Amino acid sequence: MTKDRGTIKWSSLMLPEHVELLKELWKEDEKVRKPLLDPQQIEIIHNDLMDAYHSERSVTISFYQNVAVSHLSGVITKLDQYRNSIILQTDDNERHIIPFQQIISLIVD
Template identity: 40%
Template sequence: MSEVNDRGSIKWTAMMLPEHIQMLNKMWKDKERKAKPMLDEQELEEINMKLQLAIHHHLPVQIKYYSDYDYKVIKGKIKKIDLADKYIQLDDYTKIGLMDILDVVTE
C-alpha cells in the first residue's frame, strides 16, 4: 500500500490570492488569542495585599499578567506602585497595569 504525501493546506496556497492568505493567517492568529479572565473582589484584594507586602519588605515577586492577548510572567522587585495612573513599576523599569495583573507570588 502506498503512502499519500498530503501537504494539507499548503498545497492550496499556490492557487490563492495574497489577500486570502492574509485573511487565513489573521484568522489563525485570532484563534490563538486568550481571553482576559475577570477577577472577583477577593482575588483583587489578595493581589493588593501581596503587592503591599512585597514593596514594604523589599521581597522579589513573580507576577502573572495579561498582555497582547496572552498570559505572561515576570520576576523582579517592585520599585513603585502608582495608584493615580494604576500601574506598578519593577526594578528593571517594566510597567504593568494594575488591572492586567492576574496573580502575584512572593519569593
C-alpha cells in the same frame, strides 16, 4: 495513516490575499480574553503586592496585555497611586509599568 499537511499544501494554489486572510484568522484564534477576578482573588493579590513591596522580595507577575497574558519577574520598586500602577524592575534592570487592573496573578519568590 498518511500525514496531512492541512492548508499548507494548498497555499501554493491560493492567491496571496487568501493566504494573508488565513494568517489573520490564525492570529485571531490565539487571542485571549482577560480573565475576570473575584473580589477575594483581588484582595489576595493586593496583600501579596504590599508584602512583596515592603519586603523588597522578587515576584513573578502575570498580567493581561494586548489580547494575551504576559509574565515578568523582578522587584517592585514603586506603587504609583496616581497612575494606578506598579513599577517592576526586572533582573536585566528594565523598568515596566503595569496597571493594577491588568494584573491577573502574583507569585512571591
